[in-house]
Amino acid sequence: MPFIWCLGSIIGPALGGLLAQPTKFYPGVFPQGGLLDEYPFLLPNMVSSVVLVLGIANGILFLDETHDMLRNKRDYGRELGDKLVNVFRWRKVEESEAQPLLAKSTTTYNRTSSSGESVNDSINAKPKRIPSVSRAFTRPVIGLVLSYGILAYHTMGFEQLMPVFLSTPAPTEKPNNFFLFTGGLGMTTQRIGFILSMQGLFSMCTQFFVFPPVARAFGVLNVYRFCMFTYGISYVVVPYLVWLPEGNIQTAGVYVVLAVKIMYGVLAYPCNAILITNSAPSLLVLGAINGIASSCASLARAFAPTVTGVVYSYGLNIDCVGLAWWVNALVCLIGAIQAISMRQEILDHPAEDLDDLVSLMDEERAVGHNTNVESHIPGMDTNSQIIGTADETFDEYGLVRSVIEADMNLLSASLPLDTTLASLARLDVRISERPN
Numbered sequence: 316m317p318f319i320w321c322l323g324s325i326i327g328p329a330l331g332g333l334l335a336q337p338t339k340f341y342p343g344v345f346p347q348g349g350l351l352d353e354y355p356f357l358l359p360n361m362v363s364s365v366v367l368v369l370g371i372a373n374g375i376l377f378l379d380e381t382h383d384m385l386r387n388k389r390d391y392g393r394e395l396g397d398k399l400v401n402v403f404r405w406r407k408v409e410e411s412e413a414q415p416l417l418a419k420s421t422t423t424y425n426r427t428s429s430s431g432e433s434v435n436d437s438i439n440a441k442p443k444r445i446p447s448v449s450r451a452f453t454r455p456v457i458g459l460v461l462s463y464g465i466l467a468y469h470t471m472g473f474e475q476l477m478p479v480f481l482s483t484p485a486p487t488e489k490p491n492n493f494f495l496f497t498g499g500l501g502m503t504t505q506r507i508g509f510i511l512s513m514q515g516l517f518s519m520c521t522q523f524f525v526f527p528p529v530a531r532a533f534g535v536l537n538v539y540r541f542c543m544f545t546y547g548i549s550y551v552v553v554p555y556l557v558w559l560p561e562g563n564i565q566t567a568g569v570y571v572v573l574a575v576k577i578m579y580g581v582l583a584y585p586c587n588a589i590l591i592t593n594s595a596p597s598l599l600v601l602g603a604i605n606g607i608a609s610s611c612a613s614l615a616r617a618f619a620p621t622v623t624g625v626v627y628s629y630g631l632n633i634d635c636v637g638l639a640w641w642v643n644a645l646v647c648l649i650g651a652i653q654a655i656s657m658r659q660e661i662l663d664h665p666a667e668d669l670d671d672l673v674s675l676m677d678e679e680r681a682v683g684h685n686t687n688v689e690s691h692i693p694g695m696d697t698n699s700q701i702i703g704t705a706d707e708t709f710d711e712y713g714l715v716r717s718v719i720e721a722d723m724n725l726l727s728a729s730l731p732l733d734t735t736l737a738s739l740a741r742l743d744v745r746i747s748e749r750p751n
Contacts, residue, residue, distance in 0.1 A: 318522070324515030327363075332508015334359040340505065382602075451600035452607070458657060459591045460608045465650035466543070466583055467612035471619035472643045473550065473576060476627060480553065481507045481569070483636070490558060497634045498557050500565060510566075514573055521581040529582060535593075536657060539586035542579045543651035547644035549575045554637030590657070 336355040337345040345351050351358055376396030380386045452460075483499025490496030502510075530538055549572050556572065559565040591608055595601045623639050630638030 318519060322515065322519070324518060325512045326515075328508045328511030328514070330362065330508070331359040332505045332511070334362060335504035335508070451596060451604055453594070453596055455594040455657065456591070456596070456604055458653060459587065459594055460604070460611050462543075462650055462653055462657075463587050463591070463608050464611040464615040465646060465653065466587060468615035468619045469546070469550070469643045469647045469650070470576075470580055471616040472623040472639075472646070475620040476623055476639055476643070477553070477573075478507050478511065479624075479627065480636070481510070483631075485561070486557060494637070495634050496554075496557065497631055497636045499636065500556065500569070510569060510573070513570070514577055517574055518577045518581055521578055525578065526581055526585060530586065535586045535589050538582055539590060540651070540654045540657075542583040542586070543647065543654045546576075546579045546583065547647035547651075549579065550640045550644040550647065551637075553640050557636070 335358070337358050338347045338349070338352040338355065345358075375392040376399065377393070379393065380388070380390060480499045481502045482504065483501065485501035486496070486498030490498075533541075553572055556565060556568045559568050591604060592601065595604055623643060626642050627636075627639035630636055
């Protein structure tokens with residue numbers, strides 16, 4: 316995923332820069348006096364719109380639902396997509412080839428209930444219980460969601476301001492006031508597109524080679540705090556690029572600022588995602604938490620370009636081109652102060668899903684099922700192999716705290732078929748008395 320994102324970050328800005336002002340750079344193909352001459356940035360936006368429509372069509376026609384509670388619901392878009400595939404199919408795919416890859420390697424469990432009905436059939440026939448999210452948004456979770464929104468705001472502000480600043484005409488003379496000066500670097504759209512494409516290439520390398528060892532050495536929370544406190548430095552220094560001698564030195568300064576910004580972005584965003592995962596009070600509500608966090612970040616990204624654009628225009632009117640950048644740095648500082656309030660021991664507590672297991676067992680006994688508990692544990696695939704123990708981690712960097720599935724597996728294997736809630740409570744006490 317990071318690789319594909321970075322690939323798009325390379326192609327997108329380069330394509331935008333090459334297609335902007337086509338009548339100026341490609342007069343033989345796009346003659347002057349037409350629509351593209353009147354609207355010089357129409358062509359790259361039209362191409363972006365076509366790509367977006369293709370993405371929407373792909374999502375509607377070819378993407379399968381993965382949500383466990385909705386995957387069996389009829390999908391008219393997928394049905395239409397299958398019909399389109401059949402129309403343009405060159406050869407009939409064998410039935411064995413059309414099977415999902417994971418379906419070949421999974422094991423099926425044909426347990427039966429007391430009524431003789433297959434357990435899997437009874438589970439599939441009954442709608443799955445939607446976990447409650449009332450206890451999901453604890454104080455650490457809310458703090459991290461707000462921090463994610465702040466991070467998204469000032470990074471999107473940078474993304475919007477940087478091309479504008481690079482294209483703003485250069486000042487006729489070098490500034491002599493440390494705060495009141497105006498002007499940009501006066502670069503062409505093609506050159507700006509190339510520079511922004513280098514962001515994606517550098518980000519791709521940083522994703523693979525910088526984040527893992529840094530996070531492993533210093534810890535996720537410490538890295539996140541450092542990024543939030545020092546992120547604003549790259550914002551503060553951007554307007555002072557005007558002070559540098561024009562030419563290679565000024566271009567090198569642009570690349571340095573972009574490199575610092577990319578480095579912090581590559582470190583901060585994964586750290587925030589990991590901290591949100593670790594702070595979740597229950598794995599069953601992790602999807603809801605991530606959804607709210609993404610919505611908060613999207614809302615911040617929606618407001619950031621408008622606010623920073625208005626501030627930037629006002630700054631140019633009062634001969635203070637750095638005003639928008641410094642306001643962006645101030646927002647970053649607010650996020651840094653908020654990050655200091657986070658506590659590692661709160662963020663790394665284990666997820667407690669035993670209450671949900673008890674509730675589900677009670678429901679099943681009420682409807683007369685006498686089945687193995689394991690098949691009713693939400694968020695756990697009975698066909699999947701549990702890797703490691705509850706004190707181990709899933710990823711190779713040791714960053715994400717262990718999830719509760721291992722405890723659930725141990726619990727379900729320890730319970731006889733006629734388990735009562737009283738015996739489950741005794742087992743709960745036994746589990747709670749274990750070290751760590």
